[in-house]
Amino acid sequence: MTSVLRSFLPGSTSTTRSNDCDDGYSVEYSFAMEYSGPPVNHDIPQVLPIDVRRIPTAAVAAKVLKIGDENSSSSGTLGFSDGQGDSNQLSGSSDVEDTDDNCKARVDYDYGKSTADLPEISSSEEVGLRDCEDEAEAPGPQIRSPVVDFHEFTTSDVNSDGSDNEPQIVFPERPVILDEVKGLCHRCHRKNRFADKEACIVCRANYCSKCVIRAMGSMPEGRKCITCIGYRIDESRRGSLGKTSRLLKRILVDEAIKHIMKSELSCEVNQLPPHLVCVNEKPLTIEELVSLQSCPNPPKKLRPGRFWYDKVSGFWGKEGEKPSQIITSQLTVGYQIRQNASNGNTNVLINSREITKRERRMLQIAGIHCEGDPHFWVTADGSYQHEGMNYVMGKLWDKKRVKIACKALSLPFPSDVSNPGGEEVANNTGEVNLKNLDRKQIAKFLLVGGDQSGTSTIFKQAKILYGVPFSEDERENVKFMIQRNLYSYIGIILEGREQFEEDYSIEMRRLQHIDQPGPSEISEEVDEQNIYSISPRLKAFSDWLLQVMVSGNLEAVFPAATREYAPLIEKLWKDEAFQATYKRRNELHKLPRVANYFLDRAVEISRINYEPSEMDILYAEGIALSNGVASMEFSFPILSQDAYMESDNQSDPILRNQLIRVHENSLGGNCRWLEMFEDVNLVMFCISLTDYGEFYEDATGICTNKMLASKKLFERIATHPSFAQKNFILILNKFDLLEEKIEQVPLSQCDWFQDFSPLISLHPHNTTTPPLAQRAFHYIAVKFKRLFTSLTGRKLFVAPVTGLEADSVNLALRYGREVLKWDEEKLTFSMNEDSVESIEASTT
Numbered sequence: 001m002t003s004v005l006r007s008f009l010p011g012s013t014s015t016t017r018s019n020d021c022d023d024g025y026s027v028e029y030s031f032a033m034e035y036s037g038p039p040v041n042h043d044i045p046q047v048l049p050i051d052v053r054r055i056p057t058a059a060v061a062a063k064v065l066k067i068g069d070e071n072s073s074s075s076g077t078l079g080f081s082d083g084q085g086d087s088n089q090l091s092g093s094s095d096v097e098d099t100d101d102n103c104k105a106r107v108d109y110d111y112g113k114s115t116a117d118l119p120e121i122s123s124s125e126e127v128g129l130r131d132c133e134d135e136a137e138a139p140g141p142q143i144r145s146p147v148v149d150f151h152e153f154t155t156s157d158v159n160s161d162g163s164d165n166e167p168q169i170v171f172p173e174r175p176v177i178l179d180e181v182k183g184l185c186h187r188c189h190r191k192n193r194f195a196d197k198e199a200c201i202v203c204r205a206n207y208c209s210k211c212v213i214r215a216m217g218s219m220p221e222g223r224k225c226i227t228c229i230g231y232r233i234d235e236s237r238r239g240s241l242g243k244t245s246r247l248l249k250r251i252l253v254d255e256a257i258k259h260i261m262k263s264e265l266s267c268e269v270n271q272l273p274p275h276l277v278c279v280n281e282k283p284l285t286i287e288e289l290v291s292l293q294s295c296p297n298p299p300k301k302l303r304p305g306r307f308w309y310d311k312v313s314g315f316w317g318k319e320g321e322k323p324s325q326i327i328t329s330q331l332t333v334g335y336q337i338r339q340n341a342s343n344g345n346t347n348v349l350i351n352s353r354e355i356t357k358r359e360r361r362m363l364q365i366a367g368i369h370c371e372g373d374p375h376f377w378v379t380a381d382g383s384y385q386h387e388g389m390n391y392v393m394g395k396l397w398d399k400k401r402v403k404i405a406c407k408a409l410s411l412p413f414p415s416d417v418s419n420p421g422g423e424e425v426a427n428n429t430g431e432v433n434l435k436n437l438d439r440k441q442i443a444k445f446l447l448v449g450g451d452q453s454g455t456s457t458i459f460k461q462a463k464i465l466y467g468v469p470f471s472e473d474e475r476e477n478v479k480f481m482i483q484r485n486l487y488s489y490i491g492i493i494l495e496g497r498e499q500f501e502e503d504y505s506i507e508m509r510r511l512q513h514i515d516q517p518g519p520s521e522i523s524e525e526v527d528e529q530n531i532y533s534i535s536p537r538l539k540a541f542s543d544w545l546l547q548v549m550v551s552g553n554l555e556a557v558f559p560a561a562t563r564e565y566a567p568l569i570e571k572l573w574k575d576e577a578f579q580a581t582y583k584r585r586n587e588l589h590k591l592p593r594v595a596n597y598f599l600d601r602a603v604e605i606s607r608i609n610y611e612p613s614e615m616d617i618l619y620a621e622g623i624a625l626s627n628g629v630a631s632m633e634f635s636f637p638i639l640s641q642d643a644y645m646e647s648d649n650q651s652d653p654i655l656r657n658q659l660i661r662v663h664e665n666s667l668g669g670n671c672r673w674l675e676m677f678e679d680v681n682l683v684m685f686c687i688s689l690t691d692y693g694e695f696y697e698d699a700t701g702i703c704t705n706k707m708l709a710s711k712k713l714f715e716r717i718a719t720h721p722s723f724a725q726k727n728f729i730l731i732l733n734k735f736d737l738l739e740e741k742i743e744q745v746p747l748s749q750c751d752w753f754q755d756f757s758p759l760i761s762l763h764p765h766n767t768t769t770p771p772l773a774q775r776a777f778h779y780i781a782v783k784f785k786r787l788f789t790s791l792t793g794r795k796l797f798v799a800p801v802t803g804l805e806a807d808s809v810n811l812a813l814r815y816g817r818e819v820l821k822w823d824e825e826k827l828t829f830s831m832n833e834d835s836v837e838s839i840e841a842s843t844t
C-alpha cells in the first residue's frame with residue numbers, strides 16, 4: 001500500500017524554494033504540524049505552533065502538516081493539493097514507498113503573504129524527501145535519501161508479557177543510516193564537515209541548517225526526519241534527548257526550541273520501551289518502568305538491557321556484574337533475585353545474592369567477618385545481620401571506612417546516608433540538598449585540653465579566621481565578662497597600690513627617721529607625700545571592690561554595677577597614684593598578662609555602650625562563650641598563596657569541617673562522656689607549653705606539676721576505646737610564652753623533662769643552633785610522640801601553636817585536615833593494592 005503525501009499550497013503549489021538561511025534574514029513564519037497514523041499512538045493530535053526564524057524574504061505562515069489516510073491506493077505517487085482543493089500529482093517517485101495500509105500523510109502549508117513574497121518550496125521537501133534538482137546540483141557522491149518507509153502496523157506489535165496487563169504497543173524500529181561520507185547533508189548532499197548538522201534521533205541522518213526544517217518539519221516528536229515520526233529512537237541517542245543543539249539555537253526562537261525539546265522528552269514513542277528493560281529476568285511492564293523511573297532514587301541513565309535488583313537493600317546492577325548503584329528499595333519490579341545475579345563467587349550472600357569479590361573486600365574493611373560463608377541480610381539503611389537472626393550487627397553506611405572503601409573499589413554508596421532511598425531529596429529544595437552535601441563531607445575535629453591550655457582561645461581564633469560570626473548572645477556574654485574581668489584587674493592593681501603605699505610609707509619613714517629621729521608628726525607628713533595614696537572617695541571604692549573580690553561576689557555585682565561605677569573608673573584612671581601603680585604592674589603577679597590589653601582601654605571598656613571587637617573577644621579570658629562544649633562549622637578558604645600548591649592540596653570550600661571544643665571539666669570523672677565524641681575524625685589535644693613550670697594544689701593538698709597533669713589527661717584520652725582508631729594531633733600551645741619562660745625557668749622543673757640537656761653554644765652570635773624554645777618544643781614533642789606510640793602503636797602528629805596568633809592556629813587546623821587526607825589516601829592506596837591483589841589472585 002502507498003501512503004500519500006500531500007502539500008497544501010494556496011496560490012502556488014509546486015514552486016522551488018531557494019532555502020537560504022543567511023544571517024540578516026529576520027522574517028519569521030510559523031507553522032503547525034499535525035500528524036496522525038497508526039504507528040504513533042498519539043491520543044491527542046500533535047499540533048505544535050513553531051516560530052521559525054531566518055526564512056528568506058517573506059513572512060510565511062506555513063501551517064498544518066498533516067499525515068492522513070488519503071489516497072491509499074496510489075502507489076508510488078505523491079499527491080499535492082492547493083488551497084482550493086486542486087491537486088497536483090507528482091508521480092513516479094520511486095523514493096516514495098508505502099508499506100502501510102494505515103499510514104496516511106498530508107502536508108499542508110498556508111502562507112500568509114502573496115505569492116510574490118513566497119519562498120519557493122519544492123513539492124517533496126516538506127516531507128523530507130530528496131529534492132531532484134538539488135540532487136542534480138549536489139556535489140559529491142549521490143546518496144539517495146531514505147525512502148518514506150512507513151511501518152506495517154501488525155498485531156505482533158502488541159506486546160503482551162503474558163500477564164493480565166493491557167497489551168502494550170511496541171513502537172517500530174528503523175535501521176540507522178550510516179553515512180559513508182562524513183559531513184554530508186542527507187537532504188541536499190552538500191558536504192561541509194565543519195558546518196553544524198542536526199541528526200535524526202531515529203535514523204541518525206544528518207541535515208544542514210538549510211535543510212533541517214524541511215527534513216524534520218515541526219518536530220512533533222523532537223528531532224526526527226518526518227519519515228521517522230512514529231519510530232523508536234536510536235537508543236544510543238537517548239542521552240541527548242531534550243538537549244538542544246547549536247544549530248537549532250541558531251535557526252529557531254527559544255520558545256520553539258523549548259517546545260520541541262519538551263516533546264522530544266515526553267512524547268510516548270520516544271520513551272524507553274519497557275519490554276527492553278529486563279529486571280531479575282522479567283521484562284518490565286509500562287507500570288513497572290514508570291515506578292522504577294519515578295522513584296526517589298532511580299537508576300541513572302537507564303537503557304535497554306538486563307539488570308538485577310535487590311529490593312531489600314536497593315542494590316542495582318547489570319546482570320552478571322557488581323552493583324553499580326543503590327536505588328530506592330522495595331520497588332515491585334522484576335522477579336526474585338537470583339543467587340548468581342551478579343556472577344559472584346565468594347560464597348558470601350547478601351539478601352540471597354552471592355556477592356562479588358569487591359563487595360566481600362568492602363565488608364572486610366568494614367570489619368565484618370566473612371569466614372564460614374555467611375548469609376547477610378542488609379536493609380536499605382545499611383543495617384546488617386545474619387540471615388535468620390534477629391540482631392542488627394551494625395550499619396554499613398554509618399562507617400566512614402566503608403565510604404572510602406566503596407570509593408576505592410568502585411562500589412556504590414548511598415548519596416545520602418541518612419536517607420538512602422532519597423525520599424527527602426525528591427521532596428525538598430536545594431537547601432536541603434546542600435545540607436546533605438555538608439553532612440556527607442564534614443570532617444570533625446575534637447579540640448580538648450586541660451585547664452588554661454588555650455582551647456577556647458584557639459576555638460575563638462578559628463571563628464574569626466573562618467568567618468563564623470559570634471552570635472548576639474555570645475557577644476553580650478563576652479562583653480559582660482570583659483567588663484567583670486576589668487574590675488578584677490583593677491582590683492588587683494588597687495590591692496597592689498595598697499601594698500606599694502604601705503611599702504612607700506615605711507621607706508619614707510625609715511628615711512626620715514634617719515634624717516630626723518623624733519615624734520609622730522613626721523608620719524602624717526609622709527602620708528601626705530605618699531605617691532600611692534588616693535582620695536577618700538576612690539579609697540572607699542577601692543575598699544568596696546577589694547571586699548567584693550575577697551568575698552567572691554564579683555560575678556554577682558558585675559555587670560549590674562557597671563553603669564554605676566563607670567565614672568569612677570575614669571577618675572581612677574586619671575589618678576596619679578593609680579597610674580604610678582599601673583606602671584609597676586609587672587610586679588603584680590596576680591595580674592594576668594592579658595590584663596594589659598584591656599587595662600589600656602579601661603575607660604572605654606567600662607562604658608555602658610562598649611561593644612567588644614573580635615580581638616577583644618579573642619583576648620577575653622574567663623568562663624564564657626566556649627565554657628564546656630562548643631561547636632562550629634567552617635571550611636578552609638582557598639588562599640591565593642595556595643595557588644602554587646597542587647590542586648589536591650588546596651582546601652575545597654565545599655568540604656565542611658566541624659570544630660568541637662570541650663574542656664576537661666565537661667568530660668566527667670574518668671572522662672566518661674568522651675564516648676559522646678566517638679564519631680570525630682581527629683582529636684586535637686591541647687597542652688600549654690608553660691605548664692612545665694606551673695604547679696597546682698589538688699583537693700588533698702598535694703602539689704602537682706601541670707605538665708604531668710596534662711600528660712595524665714592525654715594518656716586517658718589517647719587510650720580511650722572510643723578513640724582507638726582516631727588520628728591525634730598534639731597542639732603545643734603558648735609557644736610565645738615558652739620563648740620567654742624557657743630563658744628563666746628550666747624545663748627540668750617538670751620531673752618528666754629531667755633529661756633535657758640542650759647544648760648551649762658558647763658563642764653568643766651563633767646562628768646555626770636553633771633557639772632554646774625551639775629545642776625545648778622539639779624535646780617535649782618527641783616525649784609525647786614516644787608516649788603515644790608506646791600506648792597505641794600509632795603515630796602522633798604535633799604542631800607548635802600560639803593561640804593568639806591567627807596564622808599559627810590556621811596552620812594547625814589545616815595540618816589537621818592534611819592528616820585526615822593522608823589517612824584517607826593511605827587507606828585508599830592500601831585498599832587498591834589489596835583489591836588489585838585479590839582481583840589478580842582471582843584471575844590467576
Ligand SMILES: Nc1nc2c(ncn2[C@@H]2O[C@H](COP(=O)(O)OP(=O)(O)OP(=O)(O)O)[C@@H](O)[C@H]2O)c(=O)[nH]1
Pocket residue numbers: 449450451452453454455456457458592594618619620621622663733734735736737801802803804805
Ligand atoms: N600569650 C599567650 N596567651 C595565650 C595563648 N593561648 C591562650 N592564651 C591565654 O591563656 C589563657 C587561657 O586560655 P584559654 O583559651 O581560656 O584556655 P582554656 O583551654 O579555655 O582553659 P580554661 O580557661 O581553663 O577553660 C587566656 O588568658 C588566653 O588569652 C597563647 O598562645 N599565647
Ligand SMILES: [Mg+2]
Pocket residue numbers: 452456457621622623
Ligand atoms: Mg578559657
